[in-house]
Amino acid sequence: MPEPNQPEDYLQRLRHSTAHIMAYAVQQLFPDGERTVKLAIGPPIENEFYYDMEVPRPITPEDFPEIEKHMKAMIRSNAPFEQETWAYDDARQWFGERDQKFKLELIDGISDREVSATDEGVDEEGVSIYHNGDFTDLCKGPHVEKTSECRYFKLLRVSGAYWRGDSNREQLQRIYGTAWETKADLQAYLTQREEAAKRDHRKLGRELELFQMHPESPGSAFWLPKGALIYNILSEKVRKLYLTEGYQEVRTPLIYDSSLWETSGHWEHFKDDMFLVENEEGEATSALKPMNCPAHMLIYKSVRHSYRDLPYRIYDQGVLHRNEATGTLTGLSRVRQLCQDDGHIFVEEKDIANEYERILGLFQRIYGTFDLPFRCDFSTRNPEKFMGDIEVWNRAETLLEDVLKNNQIEYSLDPGEAAFYGPKLDFQVRDSLNRDVQCATVQLDFQLPERFDLTYVASDGSEKRPVVIHRAICGSFERFIAMLIEHYAGAFPTWLSPVQCVVMTISQRFVDYGTEVEQLLAQKGCRVVLDNSDGKIGAKIRQARLQRVPYMLIIGGREQESRTVSVRSREEGNIGAMALDTFVDKMVQEADLDF
RNA sequence: GCUGACGUGGCUCAAUGGUAGAGCAAGUGAUUUGUAAUCACUAGGUUGGAGGUUCGAUUCCUCUCGUCAGCUCCA
Secondary structure (H helix, E strand, C coil): CCCCCCCHHHHHHHHHHHHHHHHHHHHHHHHHHHHHHHCHHHEEEEEEEEEECCCCCCCCCHHHHHHHHHHHHHHCCEEEEEEEEEHHHHHHHHHHHHHCCCHHHHHHHHCCCCCCCCCCCCCCCCCEEECCCEEEEEEHHHHHHHHEHHEEEEEEEEEEHHHHCCCCEEEEEEEEEEECCCCHHHHHHHHHHHHHHHHCHHHHHCCCCCCCCCCCCCCCCCECCCHHHHHHHHHHHHHHHHHHHCCECCCCCCCHHHHHHHHHHHHHHHHCCCEEEECCCCEEEECCCCCCCHHHHHHHHHCCCCCCCEEEEEEECCCCCCCCHHHCEEEECCCEEEEEEEEEEECCCCHHHHHHHHHHHHHHHHHHCCCCEEEEECCEEEEEEECCCCHHHHCCCCCCHHHHHHHCCCCEEEEECCCCCEEEEEEEEEECCCCCEEEEEEEEEECCCHHHHCCEECCCCCCEEEEEEEEEEEHHHHHHHHHHHHCCCCCCCHHHHHHCCEEEEEHHHHHHHHHHHHHHHCCCCCEEEEEEECCCCHHHHHHHHHHCCEEEEEEEEEHHHHHHHHEEECCCCEEEEEEEEHHHHHHHHHHCCCC
């Protein structure tokens, strides 16, 4: 996201100004609103804006027309946005008289020079104040000149948000809206949101019969036959790739004694988020695994390793359970039961760069196949909170950065965001609603080798500690498939389509030939369905199109006589008749894909 | 977990305190069809669950489960 306060970014200013107008309008909803609506912050964000506030009663979307009415009045008045600087005490008094506790807190923060991350007013001598009409707000700006510039806006949704993002503090109401320079831009944005909603994986998952959810197991997918096909194809292709790239597959238990989680550190940090298993006495002495790494540590440790064995790469498609908070569950993107393409590499420090190079190669092969646009975040050491040798960290971070550069991967640096046990790379893709979804993650770990006392024998006979690389390239298959559903809007490429071809007969007279075509395709491994119902051909086509089937074969008298098929493709429509054998070859070829 | 909204046949949605409806899907029958919906009939709901208010609750209230939008979290 661009810096919100760049004066050259007109849209940012426009949205920020619209947020002020909205805050004013919400105040008009309540008697003595200037005092009873306690404003927090109201910044522009990508495409939208919001304002956080404490209100006498919850705002609901039903309030939007009324709020918008007041906004329009303010906009029509064409009041200028005017800035002033107030001395701290003046500002404290003014906002104090109006019980604006959040603004007072911000003013204190500004005078203590603590505030930097907010967009509220900062100045040497005092605080920056903006007026528009009867509305006055603590704000650094910048704003547009006149309220009339904010004509093209719409309020979108309302939600809760904690003051200063702290779940121990007050929960405020956040109202989101969007604002644009022209009516056409606004309309285009609203249309884009509607289009995006149509490819929501939860909607398509139901319509295409891919998966379902049930209250009996919240946050865990039931994969229906078509979805299970996609799931299995994907995991098979990924597995095949890794096996040819130096990984060995393992399978490990679901349930482990708590001692393992104590060793790994999970018991301390994540016990509340794990599904616990009780013993006969009712004590929680073991737990379902939330990740595979501790199991892999045990495997590594079970034999003595030589430097000649390294890098030692193991891969696991084990089922994981995480007891995610109820409010966070969302479709397939945030689930309680998941399975990752999870691998761990035990490596000498000198080989870290080389391993990263290989992992990025895998990443590019998989993401390249799907043509998925991604973003990479590189999280580096938090100087306050890290374990291990600072020299090792520095070397590792330099190495990772070099690898990113050498592979021409664009990344953004997140200084201080790494976990305490090692730097990490996160790859994010955008979902259909423009939200970032984390998929691939590659993480260096100096901690687990320590906790599990892992060693290898170096060439000079000394015992050394390996480094562990955690890597998941698809991430969880659940989330990855959710993203693929949205990326393709359900129209999967042929090799991944649960049904690749529907053979449809013009009438019952051609069922024999239709059946022959179906069976031939099936014999060649094509996922084919015969539609010999007695509906019209138009209806059959409509059915298949709604299911996003890549190929439709129309079988009638002409085709039967010449032993051809009339082919209709999902993308190109009717592409005419083709010899049966030619089509079979085409299907076999299209269905064949390796990463 | 927090704030708010929502929950009506498989799906999409009506019904605002007075006998729960429609379209699609399903079943049956008719039709035998040439590139996005053939026609008719039939069946399907104790309105997520529990409690309460009321002569009467899909509708109002409480609790609970789930879903959604965000927030916090995401090993």
